[in-house]
Amino acid sequence: MAEREPVIGIDLGTTNSVVATVQSGAPLVIRGRSGSNLMPSVIALARSGKLLVGQIAKRQAITNPTDTVYASKRLIGRKFSSQQMQEALKGLPYVIEPGEHDDIKVKLGDKQYSLPELSGLVLRELKLDAEAHFGRTVKKAIITVPAYFNDGQRQATKDAGRIAGLEVLRIINEPTAAALAYGFGKNINGKIAVFDLGGGTFDISVMEIGNGVFDVIATGGDTFLGGEDFDNAVIEWLAADFEKEHGITLKKDRMALQRLKDAAEKAKIELSTARETQVNLPFISTPTGGGSALHLQKTLTRDKLEQLTATLVERTITLCEQVLTEAKVKPVDLREMILVGGMTRMPRVQESVKAYFRRDPCKGVHPEEVVALGAAVQAEALTNEASDVVLLDVTPQSLGVAIAGGYVRRLIPKNTTVPTSVTEVFNTSRDNQTTVKIMVLQGESDVAHQNELLGEFILTGLRLAKRGEVEIDVIFDINSEGLVSVAARDRETGQQQSIQVTASGGLTQDELKKILEDQADLMLEARVEEEVKTKRLELKSLMNEVGELMPQLQQATQGSEFGQDALGKALKALEQARLAGESAELKKVTDSIDTLTRTVSLFRGVLQRIGR
Amino acid sequence: MAVEEKVDLDDVRKEEILALDAKVASNNLFEFLGVPSGASADEVRAAFREASRKFHPDKYFGKNLGSFRGKLDRIFKRLVEANQTLSDPEKREVYLAANPFVRAAARATTNTNAAFKPEARTETEEARDSERRQRLARHPYLAKATKVQEYLSKAKEHVGRQEYSQAVTHLNNAAQIDPLHAEVKAMMIEVRKGADLVRSESSFKHALEALNRGDEELALQALKTAVNANPLNFKAAHKTSMLLERRGDAREAASFALKAVEAAPRNVEFRVHLARLLGEAGMKAMAKKHFDEAVRIDPDHPEVKKHGKKLWPF
Ligand SMILES: Nc1ncnc2c1ncn2[C@@H]1O[C@H](COP(=O)(O)OP(=O)(O)OP(=O)(O)O)[C@@H](O)[C@H]1O
Ligand SMILES: [Mg+2]
Numbered sequence: 035m036a037e038r039e040p041v042i043g044i045d046l047g048t049t050n051s052v053v054a055t056v057q058s059g060a061p062l063v064i065r066g067r068s069g070s071n072l073m074p075s076v077i078a079l080a081r082s083g084k085l086l087v088g089q090i091a092k093r094q095a096i097t098n099p100t101d102t103v104y105a106s107k108r109l110i111g112r113k114f115s116s117q118q119m120q121e122a123l124k125g126l127p128y129v130i131e132p133g134e135h136d137d138i139k140v141k142l143g144d145k146q147y148s149l150p151e152l153s154g155l156v157l158r159e160l161k162l163d164a165e166a167h168f169g170r171t172v173k174k175a176i177i178t179v180p181a182y183f184n185d186g187q188r189q190a191t192k193d194a195g196r197i198a199g200l201e202v203l204r205i206i207n208e209p210t211a212a213a214l215a216y217g218f219g220k221n222i223n224g225k226i227a228v229f230d231l232g233g234g235t236f237d238i239s240v241m242e243i244g245n246g247v248f249d250v251i252a253t254g255g256d257t258f259l260g261g262e263d264f265d266n267a268v269i270e271w272l273a274a275d276f277e278k279e280h281g282i283t284l285k286k287d288r289m290a291l292q293r294l295k296d297a298a299e300k301a302k303i304e305l306s307t308a309r310e311t312q313v314n315l316p317f318i319s320t321p322t323g324g325g326s327a328l329h330l331q332k333t334l335t336r337d338k339l340e341q342l343t344a345t346l347v348e349r350t351i352t353l354c355e356q357v358l359t360e361a362k363v364k365p366v367d368l369r370e371m372i373l374v375g376g377m378t379r380m381p382r383v384q385e386s387v388k389a390y391f392r393r394d395p396c397k398g399v400h401p402e403e404v405v406a407l408g409a410a411v412q413a414e415a416l417t418n419e420a421s422d423v424v425l426l427d428v429t430p431q432s433l434g435v436a437i438a439g440g441y442v443r444r445l446i447p448k449n450t451t452v453p454t455s456v457t458e459v460f461n462t463s464r465d466n467q468t469t470v471k472i473m474v475l476q477g478e479s480d481v482a483h484q485n486e487l488l489g490e491f492i493l494t495g496l497r498l499a500k501r502g503e504v505e506i507d508v509i510f511d512i513n514s515e516g517l518v519s520v521a522a523r524d525r526e527t528g529q530q531q532s533i534q535v536t537a538s539g540g541l542t543q544d545e546l547k548k549i550l551e552d553q554a555d556l557m558l559e560a561r562v563e564e565e566v567k568t569k570r571l572e573l574k575s576l577m578n579e580v581g582e583l584m585p586q587l588q589q590a591t592q593g594s595e596f597g598q599d600a601l602g603k604a605l606k607a608l609e610q611a612r613l614a615g616e617s618a619e620l621k622k623v624t625d626s627i628d629t630l631t632r633t634v635s636l637f638r639g640v641l642q643r644i645g646r
Numbered sequence: 647m648a649v650e651e652k653v654d655l656d657d658v659r660k661e662e663i664l665a666l667d668a669k670v671a672s673n674n675l676f677e678f679l680g681v682p683s684g685a686s687a688d689e690v691r692a693a694f695r696e697a698s699r700k701f702h703p704d705k706y707f708g709k710n711l712g713s714f715r716g717k718l719d720r721i722f723k724r725l726v727e728a729n730q731t732l733s734d735p736e737k738r739e740v741y742l743a744a745n746p747f748v749r750a751a752a753r754a755t756t757n758t759n760a761a762f763k764p765e766a767r768t769e770t771e772e773a774r775d776s777e778r779r780q781r782l783a784r785h786p787y788l789a790k791a792t793k794v795q796e797y798l799s800k801a802k803e804h805v806g807r808q809e810y811s812q813a814v815t816h817l818n819n820a821a822q823i824d825p826l827h828a829e830v831k832a833m834m835i836e837v838r839k840g841a842d843l844v845r846s847e848s849s850f851k852h853a854l855e856a857l858n859r860g861d862e863e864l865a866l867q868a869l870k871t872a873v874n875a876n877p878l879n880f881k882a883a884h885k886t887s888m889l890l891e892r893r894g895d896a897r898e899a900a901s902f903a904l905k906a907v908e909a910a911p912r913n914v915e916f917r918v919h920l921a922r923l924l925g926e927a928g929m930k931a932m933a934k935k936h937f938d939e940a941v942r943i944d945p946d947h948p949e950v951k952k953h954g955k956k957l958w959p960f
Contacts, residue, residue: 203707247695416707424702426695437825444826451726453703453719459838480826514704528874 041174041417042164043409045208046153046191048107048234048260049376051075052406053160055167056414061215061407066163072402073163075156078102079142087159099127099292101142103152105262108234110149110194111187114138118258125266127288127295135542150190150541151549154197161198169575171568175200176413178405180235181207182255182430184476185488185518192515193541197549203416205515208232209239210250210427211408212374216399217243218411224369225251227358229387229395230405231350232375234260238354240361240368246422252361252449253430254353259346261299261377267342268298268334272313276330282319284330290318301334306379310335340382347386354390360449365391372396374404426451429512436473436482445510448478455511459525460493462504468496472508474520493522493531506531569623570615576630577611580604583637590644600640604633650935654709662700664911667717671878673839674748675728675741684752687733694729701725740829744836746806794820794827801833810841846876853885862889873905880909884916891923899923907936914940914947922953 042064045052050072054063063071068089078091079101086094095102112119114132123130129141139146157177164172177200179191188205195202209228216226223244230237237255241248272294273284284290297313304311315330340347358365373395377383388394400407415421433446435458445456460470470493477485496504505525512518522531541549584604591597607629614622655663669678676683679693699705701721711718731737742749797820804813814837820830853868866889872882883906890899903920910916917940924933940950 244695245699247698249691249695249698416704424698425704426698426702439825441825443831450730453723454726455723457835459834526871526874528870 040168040172041413042172043406043413044160044175044177045406046177047075047232048105049075051156051160052403053164054406054410056410061410063403064164064167067166076104077152077155087155096292096296099288100129103128103140105234106149106152109138110153111190127292148541150193150197153194157194157198161200165568166571169571173201174203176204176206176409177202178208178211178409179205180257181209181237181239181253182257184431184486188516193546203413206412207427208405209237212372212404213241213248214411215404215408216372225363225367226370227368228372228374230374231377232260234262236260236350238357240357240363247424249426250428252357253428254357259349263346264302264343265295265298268302269294271342280328305336305339347383351386351390370396372399374401376402429516431476432478433510434475436475440482442475442480442482453513455509457507457509460506460508461502463501465501466498469494488518491520566618566620573611573615573623573627577608579634580608580630586641587637590641607633650939651712653712653714655714663714663717666721670720670724673745675732679728682755684755690729690732694725697725740832743802744805744833790823794824810837810844813837842875846872846879850882878909880906883909896923896927900927912943914944915949918949918953
């Protein structure tokens with residue numbers, strides 16, 4: 035069986051991550067080794083010094099709040115000094131420190147981790163899940179990001195993939211992935227909207243589907259609007275009440291904060307089905323002056339929850355209005371409305387969406403799994419010739435440069451189909467000027483500093499000439515992944531100009547290289563171990579296959595001498611394989627794989643000839 | 647390069663890519679999208695989607711496309727630009743203003759259809775328009791806006807007469823007043839393109855004059871500028887290549903000969919010249935491909951006959 039190399043799609047979520055693939059022509063979620071389709075995006079450093087990822091990390095969060103990282107996607111590719119970050123930091127039980135170039139580092143034990151490294155751990159775990167599923171190494175993957183992610187956040191996510199040892203074929207947008215999965219195998223023509231409210235981010239996209247072309251018309255969102263914010267609203271309410279009653283600020287106590295968070299999310303989820311629920315946190319605090327421990331006990335009703343989170347829900351609808359206007363589409367023009375993300379299970383969210391779009395959302399789309407399924411569909415489309423799917427995605431935010439007076443000149447407006455590029459001419463403004471500095475910005479404000487600074491580019495080595503005489507073409511390019519690059523050339527001479535890039539926020543090229551190198555050292559050992567592991571998986575699936583074929587062969591050969599002989603040999607090979615599997619010696623395992631592969635092809639050959 | 651290049655594409659697709667790539671630099675976006683001049687926004691968008699099915703780079707993910715990769719990229723980005731420009735009323739208007747010839751063609755086509763077209767402007771559109779005018783009138787920067795409009799219309803006049811450098815001056819003035827003005831900015835791009843074409847032509851003329859005076863150094867510089875300003879100026883590319891060859895720089899001569907062939911793929915003389923240069927540089931296989939292509943285009947061409955003997959032994 036000459037199988038194609040497996041490719042996977044990964045939804046790297048704020049709260050949960052999912053890995054999927056296309057198998058026998060249909061997308062399916064790969065169940066993790068822990069037995070669940072969703073893997074919590076949680077990383078922890080256990081007391082033993084071991085790094086834990088997923089369910090096991092989430093389970094120990096309450097007892098280990100400072101060394102448990104959740105919702106790291108909210109930090110990836112951001113700058114430490116940004117307003118939003120400073121706000122967010124206040125509510126986190128784990129420790130954040132500034133990196134060397136305004137990036138963010140998380141402190142676990144006595145080591146600092148960059149965000150791409152942490153997300154890399156989550157991706158690595160999913161990669162291993164996929165390898166367990168396929169029984170062989172998996173390298174190629176598509177990873178999804180919120181449509182509203184900017185260049186820095188996308189770049190950092192891609193770095194995370196590389197750190198996890200993945201070849202990231204493509205970064206694609208979550209709502210677009212959802213639409214792909216929804217449209218898979220159906221012949222759909224018309225406009226749809228995807229409303230994705232997840233754990234950390236909100237995206238709304240309007241697209242038109244026709245003849246296999248998925249054409250995104252407009253997209254919008256907020257990378258700081260999701261389930262986390264709903265939880266925080268509940269935490270605030272619980273903590274404020276407790277403070278009023280006992281004069282104690284619970285949020286200062288990291289352990290208490292982690293328990294509050296846990297309880298808040300649980301209550302929120304329960305209220306999607308129940309009308310009210312109890313929040314019960316015994317021994318949440320011990321008064322400093324001594325005295326008996328305090329308990330937190332409160333009833334939260336659905337009405338109260340809705341009241342606490344009303345502004346959040348309203349904000350999603352405002353963004354919907356905005357995007358539909360940009361798309362020049364009215365709710366009635368839509369053929370379908372797709373709900374994505376765990377938060378869309380909240381009744382209030384569903385009601386508001388229904389009221390605004392004046393229709394019932396599409397049934398039969400699994401809100402937590404659909405994004406990964408779509409990523410798998412696109413991975414398949416890219417690597418499989420026969421595919422008829424074309425994705426026309428857009429850049430979610432405008433790209434521009436800073437100009438005199440602190441303003442922005444917009445070069446590529448938002449909702450432009452990618453890949454795209456634009457050439458802008460820059461002049462020297464002084465005689466014999468040899469460098470020009472260009473600040474590249476992403477965002478919608480006309481005022482430069484209210485946009486996200488993607489990087490500063492310095493054109494160097496310009497030829498000597500009078501002011502204004504040197505004209506430089508600067509080519510800004512946004513690729514299919516929404517990643518920005520810049521090139522420059524002298525208009526007169528056609529000569530390429532060198533560009534110096536100052537990274538901000540994300541990892542620099544050198545840092546990434548260093549991480550990968552450090553890892554390579556560590557991995558030399560690990561790799562052999564890893565290889566044995568995957569080979570053993572391969573061996574196991576071969577053993578199963580032989581086991582399944584044996585009774586068929588026995589029946590087919592009806593006790594003939596040849597059959598007896600072949601079966602006897604197969605039994606011996608299986609026994610050997612079992613021993614090889616236990617030995618964990620690479621050579622023995624690969625030898626056994628060879629023997630069993632031959633056995634399988636022999637059996638299949640015989641069965642085929644006999645016509646079964 | 648051309649059809650004979652060995653890549654993961656069938657010949658039909660190669661031809662399509664070559665044909666469209668040759669139009670990338672043309673100013674008529676309607677033609678580029680393959681729709682009638684003046685086609686509606688919906689028609690434009692539909693044509694763009696259809697073209698994406700063939701020319702989206704993702705359709706060829708991981709394939710070996712050789713020189714076709716760059717062409718495909720260029721084509722798709724131009725398709726995006728065409729779609730973005732023509733399906734947005736404001737951008738379309740700016741584009742048409744900057745390209746009077748396209749506007750004239752668009753008028754001609756839409757007028758013939760006028761009888762079948764329902765009243766294009768609805769009442770709400772009229773209302774919205776007048777509201778926009780009123781809003782503008784209330785704007786504190788009205789004075790500024792008027793000034794910008796003046797410069798703009800002057801610039802447009804010059805564009806109409808293909809006087810691009812004057813147009814640039816006016817647009818620069820306008821940009822000084824209002825650096826964020828979308829129309830000024832868009833027009834600047836169009837005008838620069840026009841200016842490049844004009845510059846390419848005039849550099850070419852200077853080059854010929856310099857050659858007559860025997861100043862090869864200056865001629866070469868002017869020729870390179872001409873090719874640079876407009877890569878589709880095949881005359882300049884060919885001339886540069888000839889001059890370089892004469893001066894003994896065979897390698898660079900070949901690279902300009904290639905540019906000439908890329909700009910004018912069906913010109914037999916250019917091809918034979920390229921084949922000869924390649925052959926002399928020892929790149930026999932490539933030389934043969936180009937010569938074969940020349941024969942395919944026109945077996946009776948005098949250049950083919952003339953060099954046929956010398957080039958046949960490949
Ligand atoms: N039944 C429910 N009712 C309300 N909220 C729920 C329910 N189930 C899950 N959630 C919330 O949904 C969020 C997780 O959704 P999901 O798994 O779609 O997010 P994610 O993909 O990890 O995040 P993102 O897409 O923003 O990166 C969490 O905040 C969780 O509390
Ligand atoms: Mg999600």
